[in-house]
Amino acid sequence: MTKKQVYILDTTLRDGQQSPGAGMSFEDNLHYAELAHKLQIDVLEAGFPSASNTDFEIVNQISQNMAAKNSPMIISSLCQLREDQVIRTMEALAPSLAIGRARIHIYVPVDPELMAASLGKLADNKPAIIETVYRLIKIMSDKGFEVEFSPEGYSRQRDNFDFVTALIRQAISAGASVINCPDTIGGAYELEGESYFINNMAKHKAIMEQEFPEREIIWSMHCHNDFGTALQNSLNGVFRGVARQIEGCINGVGERAGNAALEQCIMVIRQFGQNPALEQQYFTNINIGYLKEASDFIAERMLPRQPHSPIVGKNSASHTSGGHINAILRNPLAYQPFDPRDIGSEISFVFGPLSGSNHAQQIIHKFAYKCDDNEKVVVCQAIKDYYADRRKGVTDEELIVAYKWYRAPIKLTSIDYAKSKDSVTRVTLKGLFFDKEDLTIEYSGKGSALSALNNAVNQAHDGIMVVDYSSRSRGITVDAICESKIVISLNNQRYEGIAEDDDIELSALKAFVNAVNNAYIEENFKINSIKGL
Secondary structure, X not given: OOEEEOEEEEOOOOOHHHOOOXXXXXXXXXXXXXXXXXXXXXXXXXXXXXXXXXXXXXXXXXXXXXXXXXXOOEEEEEEEOOHHHHHHHHHHOHHHHHOOOEEEEEEEEOOHHHHHHXXXXXXXXXXXXXXXXXXXXXXXXXXXXXXXXEEEOHHHOHHHHXXXXXXXHHHHHHOOOEXXXXXXOOOOOHHHHHHOHHHHHHHHHHHHHHHOOOOOOXXXXXXXXXXXXXXXXXXHHHHOXXXXXXXXXXXXXXXXXXXXXXXXXXHHHHHHOOOOOOOOEEEOOOOHHHHHHHHHHHHHHOOOOOOOOOOOOHHHHEEOOHHHHHHHHHOOOOOOOOOHHHHOOOOEEOEOOOOOHHHHHHHHHHOOEOOOOOOHHHHHHHHHHHOOOOOXXXXXXXXXXXXXXXXXXXXXXXXXXXXOOXXXXXXXXXXXXXXXXXXXXXXXXXXXXXXXXXXXXXXXXXXXXXXXXXXXXXXXXXXXXXXXXXXXXXXXXXXXXXXXXXXXXXXXXXHHHHHHHHHHHHHHHEOOOOOOX
């Protein structure tokens, strides 16, 4: 069975930017063209040069840039059925014409409602429309431009089939080599039966093959997503053997509900284009390793992308279910239809309420802390309890915070201090202090509450020494918060603790507890650490 290439026309810079709020800067347009080149896009519809001077300059600069590197990517631009726009578009694409890779995409409406709204009185003069299509395409074709013709609103042509036939016939006669049959308003669905636009495309294709047997015409799909059918309609056109080109946008951006999402079209063809059930096998030349990079760029610079977007969304390769994660840790493709690394992405796990102990253990080990098999269930539950109100999950770094809380030898719900007239300092601790609970520490002699706590810690586990202590005000008012930082030494290693409170003594006590906990955890639970406390 022979294989046929499906050409990909990327209209992210044209149709994509026609979506409200989607316009990008001049530099971003140029940058995206470079990404399209890396993706090995077949045709980049770089814009609408007649829309404004800036749009002209964007298209012209992209054309220059791609010509300078002799990019195999064809640069295309859109224009209406107007001679002044044809001339302006030809000027914009001159650098691409010089290397034989310039296409002009010209269109005229054929949907009766769209014709009346867009063409005014001209809508009633179909012979004039047909003549103009031939004349303008002939101008472009004679200059050496590749021409794509679109009967706009093709999917709603209704009784205009013969008119559309005449338009396509004259377009091909004048030199057009690509015929695009768009579902402009995104309202087509295969349950329409015989009037389904792909059935009409098949009829038009058969007519033109009979009339122009020597001409190789590429038939193209351009589908909008108003009913969420853009992907299926585009693929129907290809897999039914009618179309060889798909037009769409990265992330499915575009007017109204958007265009067909190119990353979805590309990956479905990659996954199913070789299916034996097809009469013909299909492939694209896209370098899918850049799909995620292109998607991320459009999500950041054009329109936000939903986390659950197929193929490229943040959640598309992210898992939180314990059962899923256990399987994926053994086989990365257990719950993935394709390897996310192929498109420049990575499988990731988000720890949440449904996550299992293997997931928690994997994260803890990643940060080089101990979590044995016989304790992982208890550790996992402790982490979940710590974040009981975080139903949407926590980051890996946040999980380690909870892990350290679980391992900490000092877990206090409150801490207070007082000094009597006879110079006895009392520090009251509520909660766990090593192997004791709710402890009151008394300390006589010089020194502060910090000295009392330091003495008590060393009675529990000797060897800790405060080597640096500083406090500073977090603000300039009288009620400013005090932040304390304490560095302790243990087994020739230094550990830091930072805390804050309204009271300078309490901030120091909390910082000391923090430092001691850090030392204990690092000495006892860090993998390959020196045994200490």
